[in-house]
Amino acid sequence: MSEEKSLNFLEEIIEADLAAGKYKSIVTRFPPEPNGYLHMGHATSICLNFGLTKKYPGYTNLRFDDTNPVTEETEYVDSIKEDIKWLGFDWKNELYASDYFEELYQYAITLINKGLAYVDDSTAEEIATLKGTPTEPGKDSSYRNRSIAENLDLFTRMKNGEFADGSRTLRAKIDMAHTNMLMRDPLIYRIKHAHHHRTGDTWCIYPMYDFAHGQSDSLEQITHSICTLEFVPHRELYDWLIEKLEIFPSHQYEFARRNLSYTVMSKRKLLQLVNEKHVQGWDDPRMPTISGMRRRGFTAESIRNFCDKIGIAKRENLTDFSLLEFCLREDLNHTAHRAMAVLDPIKLVITNYEAGTTEELTSENGPLETMGTRLLPFSKELWIEREDFMEVPAKKWFRLAPGAMVRLKSAYIIKCEGFTKDENGQITEIQASYIPGTKSGGDESGIQVKGTIHWVSAAHAVRAEIRLYDRLFKVEDPSSEEGDFKDYINPDSLQVIKEAYLEPALQHAPMGSRYQFIRKGYFCPDKDSSPEKPVFNRTVTLKDAWIKEVKKN
């Protein structure tokens, strides 16, 4: 490794800050709102924030941005913590914006005392109207010039619960004609008589994002507060509040959120998919949520690797899903044990093999010596993949066909002698003879065959349900298409095979284990699985050069 990996723009900033002695160590934070499940976009942010403090001296806090009691729940807090841990990261402190409600309240009083905040009795509509538009300046509210004493009194009474939801707000007094809409007297407190998941009914006024996030950063002495690009205009307000409050100067830096092709990545859209039952839940294996991907069989390692590979920058992007698949296969290829499973079975009878006999054959568990071997039962009747036989072989076909020879993986070379069709012309059985001297490991026959296929002994096979997943959407960027993004849902994103045949050992595959079903892809047991009724999810297919060959013709 002679090449040093170049720094992204945040690393450059941090190295400069460290070199200049601005900080001796850094503090970052991951600030989810507990109102939904984490998805791949969050994974980028997690890898970034936690990764930075692994690379540089310092630590990362987990802080829940729980300032809106109406949408937030403890269920989400738990899932978020689980997902971060699963991804392989540890936070220094588990914190909540609601921990700071008292400090935040005092900050608001400070602002009022400085003449920099006022209580506004306008309705939401009036506030919106007076706000102006991006191209027209706003107008001052008639409540803008209340006295400090009156503001103090009113704000205290807001806190004491004397007013109804929506009847009054506390606003920062900045400039209604500012070119930045966010500086036009932003709301900083609103009344919500709602039960908060942590503070219960203690408060009926809650700070807005802009009056909670930066102040929480400051209280925690966050040095580098990293968020996505849509918060760029908020930075001016972030800095203004810190300056006026004269508190620790945290700094905000923004990067472009990551988009992945063939999926959507907004909480709002994901919530719709769940609520409208287009998927079976937040952890549906087709979802780009961390929990969904975990259930699908993705490894934390592959996700971290992916985040590292795509890097961070400030430009709009749509990352190819195939890069994620590449990272997944790369990891699974050297960690997943191999196994044999027949998904679309057809009976293969070895005509010259003695009925009632079973041989135990040795097969390697994977390409690495350290993965070891296992025994597989072999007998006269086997299941093989229907697609591995062609009655009339295509060009360059080197699997089974009348008269053709193939190797049964880890077993014998066989020669196809015939096949049986039913009245509908459907092939129901294939007959073949095995060549006795060709057993794997001890083949001295000198016979060369081009194709190797997988199989399962019919008498020993374990029946299982297998769920095949494909991309959730038919188009690369469903959000940018005409009409509703849901119009582009892939109707074939889930295909269930009710009865596939697996090699016996798979009956007791533990949760969290991952396999490569030889020639078919990577699979893992689903949470619905049990030894009585095994269920496997297909995580990702193997690359398939034959499909390409077929498509060419």
Add this chain to the structure above:
RNA sequence: UGGGUUAUGGUGUAAAGGUAGCACAACAGAUUUUGAUUCUGUUUGUCUAGGUUCGAAUCCUAGUAACCCAACCA
């Protein structure tokens, strides 16, 4: 005649005035008891127009395009 952000192959990302590189994808070939893996090779790019310079993705000028901002959401 609002403000802000961003433009490098199909995709993502490097190059801090000096050979446009890396990865994915695609394509071609070699190896293979997984048509997998592995290995080798190939194609494709600096938003546009001017300018400065021996030399520009990089500096200057003028354009163009995309995205964000008018929630008592974060």
